[in-house]
Amino acid sequence: VHKDIATPNRTKEILKKYGFNFKKSLGQNFLIDTNVLRNIVDAANLDETSGAIEIGPGIGALTEQLAKRADQVVAFEIDQRLLPVLKDTLSPYDNVQIIHSDVLKADINEAIETHFRDGQDLMVVANLPYYVTTPILMKLLELKLPIRGIVVMIQAEVAERIAAKPGTKDYGSLSIAAQYYAEAEKVLTVPASVFVPQPRVDSAVLRLTIREKPAVEVIDEQYFFKVFHASFANRRKTILNNLVHNLASKSQKAEIEQALAEADIDPKRRGETLSIEEFAKLSDRLYKILQ
Ligand code: SAM
Numbered sequence: 148v149h150k151d152i153a154t155p156n157r158t159k160e161i162l163k164k165y166g167f168n169f170k171k172s173l174g175q176n177f178l179i180d181t182n183v184l185r186n187i188v189d190a191a192n193l194d195e196t197s198g199a200i201e202i203g204p205g206i207g208a209l210t211e212q213l214a215k216r217a218d219q220v221v222a223f224e225i226d227q228r229l230l231p232v233l234k235d236t237l238s239p240y241d242n243v244q245i246i247h248s249d250v251l252k253a254d255i256n257e258a259i260e261t262h263f264r265d266g267q268d269l270m271v272v273a274n275l276p277y278y279v280t281t282p283i284l285m286k287l288l289e290l291k292l293p294i295r296g297i298v299v300m301i302q303a304e305v306a307e308r309i310a311a312k313p314g315t316k317d318y319g320s321l322s323i324a325a326q327y328y329a330e331a332e333k334v335l336t337v338p339a340s341v342f343v344p345q346p347r348v349d350s351a352v353l354r355l356t357i358r359e360k361p362a363v364e365v366i367d368e369q370y371f372f373k374v375f376h377a378s379f380a381n382r383r384k385t386i387l388n389n390l391v392h393n394l395a396s397k398s399q400k401a402e403i404e405q406a407l408a409e410a411d412i413d414p415k416r417r418g419e420t421l422s423i424e425e426f427a428k429l430s431d432r433l434y435k436i437l438q
Pocket residue numbers: 173174175176177178179202203204205206207208209210223224225226229248249250251273274275276277279
């Protein structure tokens with residue numbers, strides 16, 4: 148039996164063997180705690196028939212735990228220097244495919260078609276590079292991939308914003324964007340000491356469970372996204388002022404007031420008090436009146 152990759156000693160050994168130096172610009176903070184990794188994998192509820200998609204395998208710490216639990220693992224890694232390392236550290240596993248690419252540019256649907264069976268239970272599981280957390284999560288959600296969910300280690304602060312409920316200080320456009328597609332829950336908070344090098348922010352594990360259909364039905368999805376983004380542009384402004392300044396124009400104030408009235412929303416409220424259902428209703432009224 149070989150040693151787990153995710154221990155301080157084994158990680159040091161691997162890094163030394165390859166003369167690897169961390170690239171901050173790629174968000175390289177590797178996990179060195181096998182317990183935390185098991186908790187991440189547990190949160191994904193994988194079984195031996197599941198497929199796992201990983202983003203940023205690093206030296207393979209999480210990949211290894213996924214390979215032990217799932218049927219197949221496909222991992223996207225941007226850093227070419229890690230390819231020989233991964234080939235070495237993951238040699239005991241025959242169910243791992245590494246794809247050398249920037250996940251933001253990759254054709255994830257094609258990778259799924261190529262590497263997994265039709266209808267296979269699929270989860271994205273990753274310790275994300277923090278500099279691109281939001282674009283990666285939004286890409287995964289917007290693509291409407293055939294996945295059951297996403298379990299990711301991210302900055303604690305971002306996890307809180309994504310999982311936030313209306314009326315709280317963390318609630319904003321990111322909460323609505325994510326919760327439109329998925330149920331969001333923070334499953335675990337993690338100290339910086341489980342990484343090398345240690346990130347300067349606290350981390351947390353977030354689980355997104357993809358909804359069968361989006362949380363609300365709207366006439367125009369893109370317009371709905373525009374409406375709630377505009378509503379949060381200036382958090383101190385009322386919903387009316389934000390919409391006048393960031394969605395329409397001053398000359399359309401009366402129309403916006405009409406849409407708010409039809410949606411039963413007090414124009415003096417702030418965006419952060421509106422539920423996703425209220426944003427949906429408002430978006431449809433605005434769409435009918437303004438578009
Ligand atoms: N999974 C490993 C672990 O938990 O120890 C490494 C996690 S580290 C936080 C993030 C990884 O993502 C690094 O290996 C980095 O090179 C890779 N990465 C950064 N940007 C990426 C991108 N745009 N596409 C794919 N991988 C990326």
